Amino acid sequence: MKKLISLLLALVMVLSLGSAAFAAPGDQADGKLTIWCWDKTFNIAAMEKAKEMYQAEHPDVEIDIEEVLSEDIESRVIASNGDTTTLPDIVLVQDHSIQKFVTNYPEVYHDITDEFDFSDFMPAKLGLSVVDGRNYGIPFDAGTVVAAWRTDYLEEAGYTVDDLTDIDMDRFLEIARDVKEKTGMPMLSGQAGAVDTVLIMLQSCGGSMFNEDGTANIAGNEKLKAVIETYNTMVAEGIFIEVNSWDEYIGTLSNGSVVGTFTGCWILSTIMSLTDQAGKWAVTNMPAMVGVDGATNYSNNGGSSWAIINNKDIDLALDFMQMYRNVDFYNEILPTTSAIACYGPAKEGSNYTAASEFFNGDAVFAKIVEFGDKVPAEVTGPYYYDARGNVGTAVTNALNGGDLDSELQTAQDTTEFTMGF
Amino acid sequence: MTQTSGRKLSMHQKQNIIGWFFLIPATVLIFWLSFYPMIRALMISFQGGRPTALTWSDPLTRNYKFLLKDRVFIQSLKNTFTYLIIQVPIMLVLAMIFATLLNDHQLKFKGLFRTCIFLPCATALVAYSLIFRTMFAYDGMVNAVLVKIGILNEPVNWLNNPSTAKAVIIIALIWRWTGYNMIFYLSSMQSIDYSVYEAARIDGAGAATQLFKITIPLLKPIILVTAIMSTNGTLQLFDESVNLTKGGPANATITMSHYIYNTMFQNNPNFGYAAAMSFVILILVAVLSAIQMKVGDKRE
Numbered sequence: 001m002k003k004l005i006s007l008l009l010a011l012v013m014v015l016s017l018g019s020a021a022f023a024a025p026g027d028q029a030d031g032k033l034t035i036w037c038w039d040k041t042f043n044i045a046a047m048e049k050a051k052e053m054y055q056a057e058h059p060d061v062e063i064d065i066e067e068v069l070s071e072d073i074e075s076r077v078i079a080s081n082g083d084t085t086t087l088p089d090i091v092l093v094q095d096h097s098i099q100k101f102v103t104n105y106p107e108v109y110h111d112i113t114d115e116f117d118f119s120d121f122m123p124a125k126l127g128l129s130v131v132d133g134r135n136y137g138i139p140f141d142a143g144t145v146v147a148a149w150r151t152d153y154l155e156e157a158g159y160t161v162d163d164l165t166d167i168d169m170d171r172f173l174e175i176a177r178d179v180k181e182k183t184g185m186p187m188l189s190g191q192a193g194a195v196d197t198v199l200i201m202l203q204s205c206g207g208s209m210f211n212e213d214g215t216a217n218i219a220g221n222e223k224l225k226a227v228i229e230t231y232n233t234m235v236a237e238g239i240f241i242e243v244n245s246w247d248e249y250i251g252t253l254s255n256g257s258v259v260g261t262f263t264g265c266w267i268l269s270t271i272m273s274l275t276d277q278a279g280k281w282a283v284t285n286m287p288a289m290v291g292v293d294g295a296t297n298y299s300n301n302g303g304s305s306w307a308i309i310n311n312k313d314i315d316l317a318l319d320f321m322q323m324y325r326n327v328d329f330y331n332e333i334l335p336t337t338s339a340i341a342c343y344g345p346a347k348e349g350s351n352y353t354a355a356s357e358f359f360n361g362d363a364v365f366a367k368i369v370e371f372g373d374k375v376p377a378e379v380t381g382p383y384y385y386d387a388r389g390n391v392g393t394a395v396t397n398a399l400n401g402g403d404l405d406s407e408l409q410t411a412q413d414t415t416e417f418t419m420g421f
Numbered sequence: 422m423t424q425t426s427g428r429k430l431s432m433h434q435k436q437n438i439i440g441w442f443f444l445i446p447a448t449v450l451i452f453w454l455s456f457y458p459m460i461r462a463l464m465i466s467f468q469g470g471r472p473t474a475l476t477w478s479d480p481l482t483r484n485y486k487f488l489l490k491d492r493v494f495i496q497s498l499k500n501t502f503t504y505l506i507i508q509v510p511i512m513l514v515l516a517m518i519f520a521t522l523l524n525d526h527q528l529k530f531k532g533l534f535r536t537c538i539f540l541p542c543a544t545a546l547v548a549y550s551l552i553f554r555t556m557f558a559y560d561g562m563v564n565a566v567l568v569k570i571g572i573l574n575e576p577v578n579w580l581n582n583p584s585t586a587k588a589v590i591i592i593a594l595i596w597r598w599t600g601y602n603m604i605f606y607l608s609s610m611q612s613i614d615y616s617v618y619e620a621a622r623i624d625g626a627g628a629a630t631q632l633f634k635i636t637i638p639l640l641k642p643i644i645l646v647t648a649i650m651s652t653n654g655t656l657q658l659f660d661e662s663v664n665l666t667k668g669g670p671a672n673a674t675i676t677m678s679h680y681i682y683n684t685m686f687q688n689n690p691n692f693g694y695a696a697a698m699s700f701v702i703l704i705l706v707a708v709l710s711a712i713q714m715k716v717g718d719k720r721e
Contacts, residue, residue, distance in 0.1 A: 104473075383689050389687070417490065
């Protein structure tokens, strides 16, 4: 019997040792920051710079920047289901995910409304991370849309980048058809079913998949319909090539199998890494929609913000994040990351007005900042990705011969169905 | 003396206690890691609301009722059954053919062939899905080869067309799992005494007669097992749908498990609804397995 008891005791000890190993270290104020973000040439590089500048003044603070993919950060937050012990102090969140995550996990994200100075940040950007009037995100980069074109291909067809500046879709399609005829090149490429381009065009005319009150605005949305019709015309005529994955999309740019692209300005860090194509690219604004109210040549795609996690070293995290109100910091990270600040005063930095060698001496960053001021504000919500997926299905089905009105009605119904839970 | 002997356990009781003692760790672990989550999931499937503040649904079966109206779920159900109905029979027949060929006593390099056919099973699901995606890309190897040898006039965008995308998934599944099932058939074929076949041959039975009158009847239990395992596996199909086609185009290849994943991690997280869908899969697997056992197990 004694043996039995001692064996049982041993078993209990082994089990408790095992569970002790599961507990994560580092709660509360431990003078150490852990940060999760995902892009080595972009947000990680920016955070490394912030770390370097912060540690110059605070040498004892330990800052650990970990590379975790955006999808993985999201899965980990959901899998930890409200418990913050396994999460870091600061995470980077896609702008369109913030509303969803804060609404579902208010206990995870720290309300920083009264603890961080949000003056001088772009209001349209800040709006994306506000839930019920409270701030949950510190803006990182603007996703201002730029159109980047290969000047050598345009020249071959007898055009310059000026011909593609401040134009509308009718003129764009005209040029695109001509370029296709003369060079055999499609103008654009993108991922099938991902609807990036559709949503960029939608926002350029101030449209959204949601109404101000948060209800879905898909069926009978004239702007959305016009945008999808334009998009499908481009695909049908071979002006826009649909590929199956992100890598293939990047491939079309690096192989030079398309004339260009219009998307968030973060694409410039990829384009500028193609050193063999230096001097062959030019940046301008995107074509405006035709026949819809409020059409502009400006839009936004992507972009992300930093969120601070509860039950961690919040004071330290907030102090560190003051770096994102530092003009020098933004100026330092610009040339290497091409991350455009959402912080107004940063525009004064010398690198913002400097000419870019890659783009033949054009001051592209000043240009993007100028575009950013003209981007129409966007209505988003926690069901953004649900709606996006359903619109993607509608676009694909319409391309394959479905009736666009009824497809959009289906997308509306499916989105409302999910929202009805 | 009499007092202590009254408390003493008999030999049988002692062995019983020791037996139970050895079973405790495994039992505890199974209850903790397997049964408890299942019961929790069942409870969650009757709940709704924010993930960290779940409340009981009103009415309790609300999540299950929503399922019947969910277009994407019905689409995923149809897709999954398309895979099941087309892929499982082809795969099992192929596995049987390979096993029969490999069971031939005169065959040389048997080990080499066996390894080659079984090898796909050793590849990681994600890795092989990505390789298939690269092979079937618009500018991928398959198009290049088919155009070069003149079967196709122009490249096909395999993964961007509903029917070809489904076909690619089925081809991938067959490549991945045929060898796995073949090993089951082969091992039980090897346990059939060779003299049975010799006797049959003396009686004038050809290869086909031997296969249908001897091999298949004797393999019936193992065929049943592989059929149930494949059905189960196909109903839970996930990696191929996520990595090969991302469920597209327009949800044409999305599987039930993939949709459950989307409900949890892609869209606005809805734990209750995702749990309800998982239980529908459980019920489907149970029903299909019961039917197969009823049909397959005709012992007189």
